[in-house]
Every structure is written in C-alpha cells, then in structure tokens.
Amino acid sequence: MTDRYCVFGNPIAHSKSPMIHAAFAEQTGEDIDYTAIEAPLDDFAGAWRRFTAEGGRGANVTVPFKEQAFSLCDTLSERARRAGAVNTLLLGKDGLTYGDTTDGVGLVRDLEHHGVSLAGARILVLGAGGAVRGVLEPLLAAGPASVLVANRTAAKATALAADFQDLGAIQGSGFEAVTGQFDLVVNGTSASLAGELPPLPATLFAPGATAYDMMYGTEPTVFLRWASGLGAMPVDGLGMLVEQAAESFYQWRGKRPLTAPVRESLRRAL
Ligand code: ATR
Numbered sequence: 001m002t003d004r005y006c007v008f009g010n011p012i013a014h015s016k017s018p019m020i021h022a023a024f025a026e027q028t029g030e031d032i033d034y035t036a037i038e039a040p041l042d043d044f045a046g047a048w049r050r051f052t053a054e055g056g057r058g059a060n061v062t063v064p065f066k067e068q069a070f071s072l073c074d075t076l077s078e079r080a081r082r083a084g085a086v087n088t089l090l091l092g093k094d095g096l097t098y099g100d101t102t103d104g105v106g107l108v109r110d111l112e113h114h115g116v117s118l119a120g121a122r123i124l125v126l127g128a129g130g131a132v133r134g135v136l137e138p139l140l141a142a143g144p145a146s147v148l149v150a151n152r153t154a155a156k157a158t159a160l161a162a163d164f165q166d167l168g169a170i171q172g173s174g175f176e177a178v179t180g181q182f183d184l185v186v187n188g189t190s191a192s193l194a195g196e197l198p199p200l201p202a203t204l205f206a207p208g209a210t211a212y213d214m215m216y217g218t219e220p221t222v223f224l225r226w227a228s229g230l231g232a233m234p235v236d237g238l239g240m241l242v243e244q245a246a247e248s249f250y251q252w253r254g255k256r257p258l259t260a261p262v263r264e265s266l267r268r269a270l
Pocket of ligand 1: 126127128129130131132151153156188189190194196197198
C-alpha cells in the first residue's frame with residue numbers, strides 16, 4: 001500500500017510542498033502519496049490523529065501549527081526541543097509520534113550549496129520570532145565566530161540569545177545597537193512581507209558578505225535589493241524551503257533526494 005504523507009497548514013492551498021515531495025518521490029523511486037491538508041485552527045491534534053488513523057505515516061507542519069505540533073509529540077529531537085516548534089512529524093512503528101524541525105538544517109545546507117562558509121563567520125540574524133528560534137541551533141552548530149540576533153523589540157532578542165547561550169557565542173540587541181561588519185546577514189523578520197527594511201547601518205556587510213532572506217518571491221525582497229546595492233551576495237529562501245523538505249523526506253524514507261533540480265524547477269514556476 002502507498003504510504004501517505006501530507007503538509008498541514010491553514011491556509012494551505014498554495015503550498016509548494018506537494019510538488020516538492022512528488023519530485024523527490026519520483027527521483028528516488030519511493031512510492032508515496034503526499035497531499036496538502038487544511039487543519040482546523042483549534043484542533044491540530046485531532047487532524048493528526050485522523051490522518052494517522054487513515055494510514056498517514058508522517059507530515060510536514062507549517063503556519064500556524066508548528067507549536068501545536070510540538071505539544072503533541074511523544075518524542076522530540078534536540079533541535080526541535082530548542083526550537084520550541086516542529087515542522088516534521090513521523091509516526092513510529094510503536095505508534096508514538098516523533099517530532100523534528102528541519103528548517104535550520106535547511107538554511108545551513110542551502111548556505112553550503114551557495115558556497116557560504118559558516119565556520120568562523122560573523123553572523124547577524126535579524127528578527128527574534130519563531131522563524132529565527134527555529135534556525136539558531138544548526139547555525140551555532142556550524143561553528144561561527146559570533147552570532148548577533150537583532151530585533152525591533154530588543155528585549156526579545158536578548159531573551160532569545162540567552163536561551164542559546166550554552167551553544168556558542170551569541171548575543172541579542174535592538175537594531176540601533178548593531179555595529180561592526182558581518183560575513184552573513186540573515187533576515188528572519190517578516191518585514192519583507194510588508195515591503196519594509198529594518199533600520200540598519202549601510203556599513204554592516206564585510207567584503208564578500210552574503211545576505212540571506214528567509215522569504216522568497218518572484219522579485220527580490222526589499223532587504224535583498226538593499227543588500228545587493230551594498231555589494232553583498234543576495235540569496236532568497238527558496239532553497240531553504242527545498243532543503244528542509246529534503247531533510248523531512250530523509251527522516252521518513254531514509255533517502256536523500258537531489259535538491260538542485262527541484263529548486264531550479266520551482267524557480268522557473270514562480
Ligand atoms: P515568525 O514565525 O515569522 O518568526 P513572529 O514570531 O511573529 O513570526 O516574528 C516576527 C518577527 O519579525 C519578529 O522578530 C518581529 O519583530 P518584533 O519582535 O519587534 O515584533 C519582526 N518584524 C515584523 N515586522 C517587522 C517590521 N516591519 N520591521 C522589523 N521587524 C519586523
């Protein structure tokens with residue numbers, strides 16, 4: 001029987017995950033069925049229960065259910081525990097629900113594919129919400145020289161940095177306190193959605209720096225346009241989307257699909 005997987009979200013109609021996982025399945029010869037399911041806002045656990053009762057083996061989880069998914073897991077990976085959120089659910093043979101988050105490893109892999117070396121890098125991360133919390137553990141594990149988390153609300157950045165203090169050299173601040181130069185600046189705020197740019201000094205990119213926006217779209221975000229103008233290499237979040245999916249696929253099926261062709265076909269379809 002074909003194994004069933006899905007992505008849960010609300011809304012979910014425009015999710016690219018079914019397309020991505022269909023491509024992975026075809027490439028690896030895995031016989032899976034992957035659909036998009038709109039779960040009710042107040043009963044994510046019920047949606048997961050129904051899905052597994054009908055033969056569901058695993059799921060991706062997106063906005064706004066990552067925290068509810070975290071709460072229902074029987075077992076959590078260390079990176080999911082740190083993130084406080086789960087984007088990958090797996091039903092074990094023992095009937096237990098296992099939760100992981102693959103967003104951070106997705107970001108790190110996409111950076112690697114773009115030739116960005118994180119070891120010894122000075123990293124600035126903009127934002128202190130769920131998206132940023134979800135990527136800090138793998139970023140710190142890659143061995144940067146330092147990570148500064150800067151946020152509109154400074155107190156959230158300092159609190160977030162404190163939660164990850166034991167993993168490396170990480171600090172938090174408001175945007176106004178950002179000084180010095182960085183090899184990598186990651187925009188994890190939702191400012192791009194509003195077409196806004198966080199107030200930052202134009203001197204923050206070191207020579208050869210990379211600017212990464214976790215968002216993507218048909219056009220470069222305002223942050224990426226600004227960064228390109230200052231000489232940084234712009235990278236949007238489309239590759240992160242494909243890489244986090246590949247890591248979920250690996251958790252479920254034990255096979256690693258090639259991501260570059262899938263990223264390229266998604267880019268053409270944007
Ligand atoms: P997500 O899950 O996408 O991280 P979130 O937890 O609501 O969503 O966090 C949104 C992040 O974007 C926050 O860091 C937020 O800053 P505040 O903590 O000060 O609210 C940031 N953000 C949203 N709109 C912004 C804007 N226009 N300029 C700068 N930062 C913005």
